[in-house]
Amino acid sequence: MQAGGHSVTDDDAFDFVARVDEHKTLDSLLTDLREQASRFGFEHLILTGVPVGGQRLEPLVALNGWPEGWFERYVANDYARHDAVCVHAAQSFRPFAWSEVPRQLLERPACRRIHGEATEFGLLSGYVVTMSSEHHWNTAVSFGSPEDGLVIDKRDRARLSLMATYAGAHAEDILGFSNQPRVLTDREAEVLTHFAVGRTAGMIAELLSISERTVVQHSENFRRKLGVKSTVHAVAVAIKRRLIMP
């Protein structure tokens, strides 16, 4: 039993993992995950691709269980840019409590304002689980609680992290990302990776034993596919979307 009177067992976590694939819709997955999270004291959650490089949050969201009104306000004001929890989620390979986000991020005035507003919506403390994504920079589940300073112990953290990871992977599956055709061909990705580490078209042509004209053709193709005008922009977009990892 936790301080707040919550109680979760290992069975709850492993049962969730075992049944998660049965959810055919995002709504039923959200309902299930929410019910589990509430037993830890977390009433709200969002499962989303983590926005980076000025991406907007809204199109990245898979499960929205945030308080009524908060999501709309967060998106309308583009809080993702300044919310330290969101910024840290892009950088962390490990789950973390909101209170564990580095101080220098948390104490920026814009962030303090956002967190102040969040308390009005019943979001006082929380826990984030990040995971690799096929489609986004990475994916995160952020759980929020109306309890100030809710602490969950190591074992509960492990249970919640495991459930969140399986939920995140399955949400992408429901969204059908796995079946989407790939964006770049291997060769386009290869050429773009060489550009990303500072090589010129001439150097790339020599390295790959192809003509410079072919390199230029590949560049035109990946710029068109990514909807950008310059190779620099293509590099930025491709890194963000994890199409290349130079």
Add this chain to the structure above:
Amino acid sequence: MIEAHVFSYGQRHLYADEWDEWLRLRHQVYIEEKRWHEPNADRRETDQFDNDAATYILGLLDGKVVTSARLIPCNRPTLVSDVFPHFCERGGVPDRPDWIEWTRTLTVPELRSGGRQSILTQLCAAVMEYCLLEGAAKVGGIQELFFLPKWKHLGWTTTPLGLPQEIEGSGDCVVAFMDVNETALANIRSAMGTDRSLLHHRGERPR
């Protein structure tokens, strides 16, 4: 596409150059990058699980080692059974010969791109192909929780054998095993856009 060369520990003489190249890569990745152990004077990494129980897959591209896997049946001593048994609180420590422990997968830094046709995906396809040929039921081992969703993205199912726990220097890890079946192989091949075998042998196919 890589050539995934399969050989047993006893056959490593057939791959003398590649074997040595790989041990040096292991030293670079596991000791110099990840700092799992103190550096070795000869700058090669081996451990107690490099023995007669092990089968290796080395992914070669233009003759160079670019990726790898070490596979050990779970009725023999494994990293999970000997070092991380406490990660198997739920499922018990695997001990069946048709469960295969998968360790020592690295990719050379210049080919660590993500994506579904990556060198890593090709290696995963080779591992699944090998496991099917061996009649294995499961393949897996200790891994980072953060990257667990990648199996799902490849169309594989995984079962955790315990809760995640922190390993100093490696973040939160979990012991999980993937189902070995034709569907898993078909799914990863369709993700890669190929249906041909990646496995190669020099000499006898290892048993």
